[in-house]
Amino acid sequence: MTTPSVRRPGPASSRTTPPEGAAAPVATGPDPRHTTERMMDFQGCFGCGADAADGLRVAHRDVTGHEVRTEFTVREAHQGAPGLAHGGLLATAMDETLGSVAWHLGKRCVTGRLETDYLAPVPVGGVLHLRGWCTGVHGRKVYVEGEGRIGGPDGPVAIRAAGLFVEVPEEHFTRDRTAEARPAAAGAEG
């Protein structure tokens, strides 16, 4: 009996595929007006920050045009099943990589949507070599795809992803949201 082959069309859905009329990416580098001093020096990011004790410490390696390369070393703290990386953390490493593609286009962006396909398990102690690139820009929307390979830039593909990043005003990061974070008052629910 032959095993039926599974069709894997790639991670991008209609929501992460640039629409007709989308513009080609123009890699300008991050816009310094978008990275206030506080953002620039911030090392608390779970994805890449040196001060995030339990963070992933995704290392940003190089940028060529609109393509960004990073590395994520899978440690014991990142396990899901014994000895294997948790899928959610792999998605986080991908989010970090794809997000930085959008910032390298000079866009102040947040993740709107992230889609992932997992093709092979990633072992603890392994290094995942990630790559992200922009597939188009449409209004405030930046479309990005990526892949992660085990052991080296030409290793087997373990994860593929597609994301939609949305440009936001500075206020997105500076607004005081303390009140919104509090539990709603009793009886206030509709």
Ligand SMILES: CCCCCCCC/C=C\CCCCCCCC(=O)SCCNC(=O)CCNC(=O)[C@H](O)C(C)(C)COP(=O)(O)OP(=O)(O)OC[C@H]1O[C@@H](n2cnc3c(N)ncnc32)[C@H](O)[C@@H]1OP(=O)(O)O
């Ligand atoms: C981020 C920190 C950066 C630090 C910078 C340091 C320097 C750079 C260095 C290194 C790079 C770092 C890389 C970071 C990577 C990690 C990033 C994250 O984890 S971000 C946190 C998770 N994401 C959120 O918390 C968003 C929460 N969502 C929102 O705030 C809103 O929903 C938002 C802004 C996404 C959209 O809301 P609206 O009210 O502004 O706009 P509307 O009209 O709803 O959407 C705009 C367009 O986008 C589409 N859209 C939005 N969400 C969509 C979705 N999920 N699917 C499909 N389309 C969507 C809409 O349909 C609309 O399209 P139409 O213009 O009408 O064509």
